[in-house]
Amino acid sequence: MSITQQKEEPPPACNDKICIGIALVGEDIRVAARADGREVAHGSFPASSLGTAALLCYLTDWQAPLRLAVATADAAALGLALAVGASHDREVFLVSAQTHSAASDLARYAEHAI
Numbered sequence: 001m002s003i004t005q006q007k008e009e010p011p012p013a014c015n016d017k018i019c020i021g022i023a024l025v026g027e028d029i030r031v032a033a034r035a036d037g038r039e040v041a042h043g044s045f046p047a048s049s050l051g052t053a054a055l056l057c058y059l060t061d062w063q064a065p066l067r068l069a070v071a072t073a074d075a076a077a078l079g080l081a082l083a084v085g086a087s088h089d090r091e092v093f094l095v096s097a098q099t100h101s102a103a104s105d106l107a108r109y110a111e112h113a114i
Contacts, residue, residue, distance in 0.1 A: 018064045021106025022055075023071040023097070024080060029055055032103035033062075034111055039104060047076070052083055059084060066090045069110035073097035 019034045029051055033041040045051035045058075059066060070081035072094045085092035093110060100106050 016064060017067050017091075018062050019067045019069070019107050019110035020059070020062075021069050021071075021100075021103040021108070021110060022080065022084065023101055023103045023106060024073065024077045025101070029080065030103040031055065031058070032107040034107040035064075037111070039107065042103065052080065056083065059087075059090075067093070067110040069093045069095050069100070069106040071095055071097040071101050071106055073101075 016035065018040075021032045021034075023030045024047055027047050028044040029047050030044045031042065032039055045055045059068075066087075066089065068081075068084055068090055070077065070084065070092060072078050072081060073096075077097070078094070081092055081094055084090070091110075095106060095109055100109055
């Protein structure tokens with residue numbers, strides 16, 4: 001599991017929405033987070049039940065409402081989207097993997113989705 005934040009500081013604690021892109025790529029769940037119009041973190045988790053649990057913990061650490069864009073290419077990606085969207089303070093957008101498949105592109109999509 002690997003997450004890199006652009007600055008050595010904890011995730012922002014604010015009322016602004018954090019936009020996160022999530023893509024299931026081979027054996028990895030890739031994530032990118034954006035706040036205030038810039039990427040603030042990116043990384044990956046194993047595409048397994050342990051990796052999904054770690055991702056859910058990572059998402060819980062953000063102390064702000066989340067907008068999540070998840071690339072849905074197959075049933076596993078759809079199941080992942082349902083798992084990450086279970087919290088009440090999250091908006092989840094299902095995005096065709098043919099349209100956007102990179103986590104950073106998905107995070108930008110979440111910023112602009114209505």
